[in-house]
Amino acid sequence: MEKAIQPQKLFVASCLALLVTSLSFGIRAGILGRLGVEYHLSVEQLAIVAGTAMWGFPLAVVFGGFIVDAIGMKRLLVAAFFLHLIGIVLTVFASGFWSLFISTLFIGLANGTVEAACNPLVATIFPNDKTTKLNHFHLWFPGGIVVGTLIVFFLDMAGIGWKIQVASMIIPTLIYGYLFLKLDFPVTERVSQGVSNKDMYKAVGSPLFIFMFICMFGTAITELFTGQWVGVLLKNVTGNAILILALTAGVQTLGRAVAGPVVHKISPTGVLLLSAILSALGLYMLSTVSGNMIFVAAFIFGLGVTYFWPCMLGFVSENIPASGALGMNLMGGAGMFAVSIYTFFMGGFYDRIISSQLPAGATLDAFRSAAAGTAEAAAYAQAESVAGPEILRVTLIIPIILIVIFAGLFFYTRTKKSQPLQTA
Template sequence: MAKAIQPSKLFVASCMALLVTSLSFGIRAGILGDLGKQFDLSASQLGIIASTAFWGFPLAVVIGGFVVDIIGMKRLLLAAFVLHLAGILLTIFATGFSTLFVSTLFIGMANGTVEAACNPLVATIYPNNKTTKLNHFHLWFPGGIVVGALVVFFLSGMGLNYKVQMATMIIPTLLYGYLFLKLDFPVTERVASGISNAQMYRSIGSPLFIVIFVLMFGTAITELFTGQWIEVLLKNVTENAILILAMTAGVQTLGRAFAGPIVHRMSPTGVLLISAVLSAVGLYMLAHVSGNMVFLAAFIFGMGVTYFWPCMIGFVSENIPESGALGMNLVGGAGMFAVSIYTIFMGGFYDSILAKQLPAGASLDAYRTAAAGTEEAAAFAKAQAVAGPEILNVTLVIPVVLIFAFTGLYFYMRNRKKPDIAIA
């Protein structure tokens, strides 16, 4: 069986699955407005639909972490394929809020299942180059967001509706499903190494794992919350907010493609420390500069968040290998869950800042929906220009705290003997 394992083909199929995951984020973000018009949905209903993917993801990734060693990575990825295909088709043939809610839930769970299986798969088939290959794998997430945004932009410009845009995901979905169905899979690294369940559970209760688990809250929020909200936060600061998002995702894609020399030269903890510094500098600049300097700020911020997610997952796999797939997936699930909670909290905070900038007793909804060119619309735009940078200033606290945390972790890891697990 071992001779039948084809790491390169498994890796390509994993990247294709992650591409579908990221396309779902980019395309769904671009078609939400069209869905609202098509089915007469309120902003509240659209918010519920959009947020469903974010809690469906951690739900699936955590459950997958518990069962992947039992049922195997192949069955888990075939389940992801079924969920992706069902979610796409339900969106295309949606009849209203309920079907859109279920379709987004399916896609969110599919996305989490891909992470739950592919992270341990990549670590298993590349045991001596885990962090670098995880960076190569995860470059398909920002890369797919760029592709998804471009798909929406060009197809919308051609007058093609959301059904056609969603349908573009069917081909890569069928492709990765076919590849995974035909390929043989190894057992997970933990199973191959003979690590018992008791050892696994002890490892996820270790101080080092708990520290990484908590730090993942900060790295995920810094990367995903800011990226998700960048257009909202800066659209009244610059006319090209969507290009800032594209630039950030593009920088992440290129940075992860060339991760090997950087990770090998500096170690994952060194990379994480520098990432925190660049993220803090980039966020500060985004909140305080204007004009073309915003693009420089976006470039610096993009470099900062490039290695957060894959290096955090890689750190767990390399330094707490007894935790196995469960450890990687608990950390990934923690990050996405933190983003969902922080997004809800900051959404309310954003509205409160807007309210303070408007006349006393003003209706926020009335100003938000005011016709262009009116005094109310101008006042609301001015309030947004204040609220966006203020949210970034508050979020800036997180990477600043990460700088101190990763500094301590860097010096701790220099004096810690790295565990060694041989693959049978």
């Protein structure tokens, strides 16, 4: 008997799984500073912990891309459920750098496994509207960041500690795990269409795919590095740094909800070009303005990064369809790997900027952990107000480069409208 595939229920369960992924980003962004103080971690160590989720993600998403056609999307999502559960519990009971490192690695692996299965699942169950539905699916990433940051904000106000904030992710994890265990899954689109492994590997080796793969480095860093670190980078520039992340993610959520008309009216490549322009403008403003203008900057930046991730995946799925699940997962893996490497280097760079602003011979941890109201605490806060915007100004180079690249892609695709883009 043919299995009863229920696309809408599969889509809802996929969105819940992505919600857990994004909650981990939002909550971790909100508690990073406290983890540093509580466990006496430098910003470089915090960057390693946060970056662990970023490189755990590509490890899982690329591995999943190679095996999803063979083992099926359901098995991957059951694995994601257990990885999320283990990672959350280990984080709650963490006691220092290495326990945070290991727990964050589990969560990163879970997040990557969700993407490895859900991106091809969405493309498979909505074959005629891939880019729009991928945008609708990915709106739950910024949507979950909004929820996560608000959880941190309001529970902080209520005096509830970060361990309870992290533990709140267990509820949606149990729900999506239950739903996926109940539902039947289709085979991936590539398998259903009979595309051979040879054609798939030829597609991911095509010049267009390699070009988009490299571009994914820049779009992911622009969006995810800034979002994950805004609470640290701007906490001494504004008293509401965590709300900047909530605003940015909220704009992304609304933007992706109306992705259909936007993408169809402008074209995916036009959207990518406009995104790069707005991202660059938003990052420039975040690094230079102060007061309430920071929220205007966050709004513009949020508009800029709204369509980066789903449009990059949608472009590859629609224009290089033979690349299948592997192509989409290699793209996602490329993005997160780039973010993990960039985060590692920027963490060390941030510490060096801080050190240069402190008195000669000063110990970072002593100044970072100084009691409020002391001269050391004031000196450290002043150093942070210099370091955060400087990191953003360095990162601004990336979307400026993307403007040039996507302008070229936009005009290239306009001249090739009557020809297939795929050369594989």
